[in-house]
Amino acid sequence: MRPANQFTDVRTVTTNNHTIRPGAFSRGISRCPSGMYAFGGGGYFNPGASVEGSAYNNVANAPSADGTAWTFSGVAPYGIGDDTLVTVTQCAPKAGRDFLVQAGTPVQSANSSISSYADCPAGYTAMAGGFYISNPDGSEATPGNVEWSVPAAHAPGISSWYVNGFAPVNTKMVALAQCIR
Numbered sequence: 001m002r003p004a005n006q007f008t009d010v011r012t013v014t015t016n017n018h019t020i021r022p023g024a025f026s027r028g029i030s031r032c033p034s035g036m037y038a039f040g041g042g043g044y045f046n047p048g049a050s051v052e053g054s055a056y057n058n059v060a061n062a063p064s065a066d067g068t069a070w071t072f073s074g075v076a077p078y079g080i081g082d083d084t085l086v087t088v089t090q091c092a093p094k095a096g097r098d099f100l101v102q103a104g105t106p107v108q109s110a111n112s113s114i115s116s117y118a119d120c121p122a123g124y125t126a127m128a129g130g131f132y133i134s135n136p137d138g139s140e141a142t143p144g145n146v147e148w149s150v151p152a153a154h155a156p157g158i159s160s161w162y163v164n165g166f167a168p169v170n171t172k173m174v175a176l177a178q179c180i181r
Contacts, residue, residue: 043072
């Protein structure tokens with residue numbers, strides 16, 4: 001059975017953070033109800049001046065560190081007035097067959113593309129994933145931008161989440177995968 005077919009009680013949680021000034025760095029989080037984990041999500045600024053629009057300098061779009069919420073961070077696009085940061089997550093009941101993995105790749109040189117994979121253990125599938133750009137202390141680093149955040153097969157028989165983008169020197173590009181069996 002495909003992992004997505006195992007979900008019986010999916011919930012969507014949407015969080016709105018109002019009056020975000022254009023050009024301001026902002027972070028949003030949508031938490032799942034108790035006993036559930038985040039298996040997908042994202043964020044965007046509304047109204048946002050850009051069709052690309054999630055954010056300029058988008059440095060996080062991933063499950064939270066404990067896997068029970070979705071986080072989104074970036075700089076609000078410049079536009080006519082204030083924006084609202086909208087963060088959304090899909091939540092599924094914890095069944096004891098799910099967990100979060102993450103892996104980071106250090107950024108060694110400026111203006112270079114950096115990639116990272118988060119690999120699920122054999123027999124597990126990466127249902128969702130994401131990224132964040134991390135300072136050495138674990139906080140979100142700016143500026144940065146991610147161009148790819150997609151499921152992948154890093155090695156034969158291994159389900160992974162792949163991220164690629166640009167980040168400041170002495171930071172990490174961290175990939176996260178929400179794995180399920």
